[in-house]
Amino acid sequence: xxxxxxxxxxxxxxxxxxxxxxxxxxxxxxxxxxxxxxxxxxxxxxxxxxxxxxxxxxxxxxxxxxxxxxxxxxxxxxxxxxxxxxxxxxxxxxxxxxxxxxxxxxxxxxxxxxxxxxxxxxxxxxxxxxxxxxxxxxxxxxxxxxxxxxxxxx
Amino acid sequence: xxxxxxxxxxxxxxxxxxxxxxxxxxxxxxxxxxxxxxxxxxxxxxxxxxxxxxxxxxxxxxxxxxxxxxxxxxxxxxxxxxxxxxxxxxxxxxxxxxxxxxxxxxxxxxxxxxxxxxxxxxxxxxxxxxxxxxxxxxxxxxxxxxxxxxxxxx
Numbered sequence: 572x573x574x575x576x577x578x579x580x581x582x583x584x585x586x587x588x589x590x591x592x593x594x595x596x597x598x599x600x601x602x603x604x605x606x607x608x609x610x611x612x613x614x615x616x617x618x619x620x621x622x623x624x625x626x627x628x629x630x631x632x633x634x635x636x637x638x639x640x641x642x643x644x645x646x647x648x649x650x651x652x653x654x655x656x657x658x659x660x661x662x663x664x665x666x667x668x669x670x671x672x673x674x675x676x677x678x679x680x681x682x683x684x685x686x687x688x689x690x691x692x693x694x695x696x697x698x699x700x701x702x703x704x705x706x707x708x709x710x711x712x713x714x715x716x717x718x719x720x721x722x723x724x725x
Numbered sequence: 726x727x728x729x730x731x732x733x734x735x736x737x738x739x740x741x742x743x744x745x746x747x748x749x750x751x752x753x754x755x756x757x758x759x760x761x762x763x764x765x766x767x768x769x770x771x772x773x774x775x776x777x778x779x780x781x782x783x784x785x786x787x788x789x790x791x792x793x794x795x796x797x798x799x800x801x802x803x804x805x806x807x808x809x810x811x812x813x814x815x816x817x818x819x820x821x822x823x824x825x826x827x828x829x830x831x832x833x834x835x836x837x838x839x840x841x842x843x844x845x846x847x848x849x850x851x852x853x854x855x856x857x858x859x860x861x862x863x864x865x866x867x868x869x870x871x872x873x874x875x876x877x878x879x
Binding site: 600603607643644648 | 765767771797802
């Protein structure tokens with residue numbers, strides 16, 4: 572799914588003119604797409620986190636749906652979302668550190684770790700609040716691992 | 726996947742305070758999530774459309790990846806992305822017409838039609854430029870069908 576050759580060809584294919592962008596609307600399509608996928612993840616984690624924290628009642632169907640959505644998002648091939656020149660040095664409006672492009676295999680591994688944790692969550696999310704809580708932590712861990720390494724803190 | 730009861734419970738679960746929002750960054754999470762998924766679709770359709778129009782060379786692997794991504798996005802359950810009060814009358818920054826919430830079964834049917842067309846595309850996208858072209862049209866048709874009915878034209 573994530574061959575280096577595909578990544579390389581796509582970087583060429585999707586090469587875009589970058590420049591300063593003040594608002595999200597102005598950001599290049601691939602940046603909006605990757606930020607959008609993180610928004611999808613945030614909404615679904617929000618549903619699950621709300622239940623885990625007791626801010627909303629546990630709802631097995633909604634929990635399962637949200638967990639399934641995280642698995643689905645993890646299956647989106649990332650090749651088109653990270654063209655060269657869309658780091659936070661080249662572009663205003665992204666927190667993507669240049670280190671991403673220096674460590675693509677590790678970035679991909681971290682994305683795949685998120686997918687694996689999401690699958691673990693989806694396996695139990697409909698089984699009750701305690702299993703959901705137990706499986707949600709590792710998902711958050713995989714989010715944090717990537718943010719710590721590759722997302723600017725501001 | 727899209728039961729009415731889930732939709733109803735999620736509308737309650739995800740009910741959010743709405744208000745005027747001037748920029749995408751200010752939009753509610755579910756609106757950013759749904760706009761993000763359309764951005765993911767646009768990027769991948771852009772890859773395929775570029776090949777179909779001859780603006781980029783046909784690349785079987787990239788075409789297959791892009792088509793697979795469309796299928797994957799179509800599998801994201803939409804329950805959390807369309808809370809009540811996020812239409813274009815209630816909120817600046819979205820083109821989602823109130824008719825969406827008056828016609829949820831039709832909206833879901835149109836989303837599923839997109840998924841079916843994307844599956845048709847994914848079945849042939851790696852087989853050559855002509856099959857790709859033939860299968861891309863129906864995908865665009867399903868996009869347009871929903872836009873015509875449920876997206877403001879401005």
